[in-house]
Amino acid sequence: MALKILHTADWHIGQSLNGWSRTYEHQQFFNELEELIDAHEVDALVVAGDVFDNQNPSAEASQMLYEALARFHDKRPHLVTVLTAGNHDPAGRVEAPGVLLQKIGVQAVGMVRRQDGSLDLSHHLVPLKTSDGEVKAYALALPFPRTSDLPGLSFSTTVEGSPVVRAVAELYEAAVSQVRAAIGDLPLIATGHLHVAGGLESEGAERRILIGGEHAMPWEQFPDDLAYVALGHLHKPQKVGKETIRYSGSPFPLSVTEQHYKHGVNLLSFSDAGVLSIERLGLHRPVAFHRLKGDGGLLLEELVPELEALGLDSALPVEQQPFVHVDLRPQVSASGLKAEVDQILAQYPVRSAGVSVLRPQTQAPISAEAESLIRLSEVQPDELFKSAFERVHGIEPDAKHLDCFYRAIAEAEVE
Template sequence: MKLIHTSDWHLGQTFHGQERHVEHQAFLAWLLETLIARQADALLVAGDLFDVVNPSLKAQELLYDFIVEAHQRLPALDIVLIAGNHDSGNRVELPAPLMRRLNTHALGRVHWRDDGELDAERLLVPLTDSDGETRAWCLALPFLRPAEVTGRKGLTARDSESNGANERNDYVAGIGAVHEQLINAAREKREPDQALIAMSHAHLRGAAVSEGSERPIVIGGEESLSASLFPDDISYVALGHLHRPQQVGEPRIRYSGSPIPLDFSEVDYPHQVVEVTLQGDALAGTETLPIPRSVALIRLGPAELESVLAEINAVEDDPELPTERWPWLEVRVDLDGPQPDLRGRIDAALEGRALRLLRIHTRYPKARGEAPGSRRVTLDSLGPQALFARAWEEEYGEPADDQVKRDFALLVQDVMDAEADA
């Protein structure tokens, strides 16, 4: 049996104000042809389908057109989607009854029974082969928000590290307990030779985070989970949230990464999907399939202006490309002081070139006594957590303690949840 694992599509993302529908459309067309060529039995999309909780109609159209065409060309293909922290769980589930007619299962939120127990049954999706036989079960667990798992009956867990002696905070304990309950339910459900495939949108401890494009799930590093949460009888773990493709500890636990670079810091990532091959209930192997880049991203500098202008002149462009395929360009310039004609000189260097300038990032390392190549922290490079920590320390003269940071992080999550509900 063959599965294709992907995640973090972020449909509808705007790149410094510019739409990226062409790039996403090219990826989805490539993905469909890949599913056909590789004779895949199932497609697993591990969250962050959209970039915002209220995606544009065009972004939604991209998703639903892909699902319809995939079903038309591969009627036996199972598609499983889960919501990520950028998604509205309710929005993901809204068309679920219709999508089930297209062999697509959309899971946006966990549900609880009247007795307070997790409704694990609805999160278990059968994956069938070309003959319609169930060969695996997908444990499809959407992103868990604090309100969904804190204070719930039976949601207690101990960190498997440190000999299980230290209680994790309620949120992380709740996430762990939901995973454990779902795994136990799947074990009861499966029959001999059926594999268990876990799909989760979460931050695993030890995994590498992108420089500038990933929203912390809730509490910086504190919400990270241990890979030991997934026992050996889970044949493969399909993860979403981190944009850098990577395995965590062992080959069966993987982030597929984002299909296109979502920030200039991701220019050098090997964007890919993962093909997973099962033999009975065992993982037979994985293969990474590189995704062709439909629009190039070019990052110049940081360097002094004359050097950057020389770099611009050295860039090879293709005037025959349609405008929507011209490369995106970021220019990073080191200055001694304000330079009023900076934009004019860069625009002049770009005149007549098949390049799209997205951003000019300026630094003043000499004026600040910084070493060449050092990174200047700007408002753009700070997320809410770091900005709050700096403001607190400036106001009170000492760093915020862990409880204050946790309270602030939960307030941030409440705001994001309120946006999703709206």
């Protein structure tokens, strides 16, 4: 009997987009995930971090998670769920209901636990069984590695390379070596919530981790005898380095940069001989997401025809109305463009996902190497602020924003 495992990640329960709740989309995602678990006779569900969107999830977000996990268990009573914390998650709160979650087959791992200097396998090693009770593989459940999880972390200048990447690689190497001594040759799946070198980021959607700016771990650092590495953090579904190291991606667009992604989950199947096959299962998009940008950005007068062409349904309840992100080209009264766009969008059954002003490239791009040589002392603080503000919001800061910035500078100087 084959062992079937679903790999998913980056749920970000509790997320809002431009002030709009994503509750309906999460509910629809969990409904579809439950159907996939049933239809494909799934034996194990692996969630590779960022279960919640922030460190202080609401009661509604927590309730949504627990209800979904209970439903999955009701659908497949022998289902094992491996739930690990990401950099967005409150590690302690992920683990807090652990005793109760284990009653429905959920192993929640928020932090790295050790016993007598070695990894606590009762916490991190999870047997994965088929419906007849036979253990066919194991999961090595490792969460996002925080500084306290890396006792070997050393910033010695005598060793080349990133000390953080080295410490994380050593964590995986030691863990796999310890696990192998306990399970023999059975297939081993490891989780990871980190940025693996070569993975494509979603601009503005993911924080660069690991720690201290050293965020990209080479895929070659994962031990060769791992059957599969179930990754989370990057929202674009992708494989990195080889077929068996994969990000499953987010379940639906969490930002405008994810609007064109093909969201889904990864279905792993281990045959009786332990041979792994991987299938990508697409997810339906609960709410439409449009990016209106024309050819290099819209003029304000072009926005209404673009909206009319969408064929919008005015009968949709608010939580099902499409998201619309508008890209504009620079034009007169740039400081008031966002307000004008919001006024137009308010007349249609859509929800604004943001407005960007596309600036033409006025000079040759600066190489990353040349840019790194620019001294911070040669750049005024307000120029850095203006540049960062425009990059994030698509418009220049107005007098109100600059006033707040200068007041913050003054307060910092006083302290």
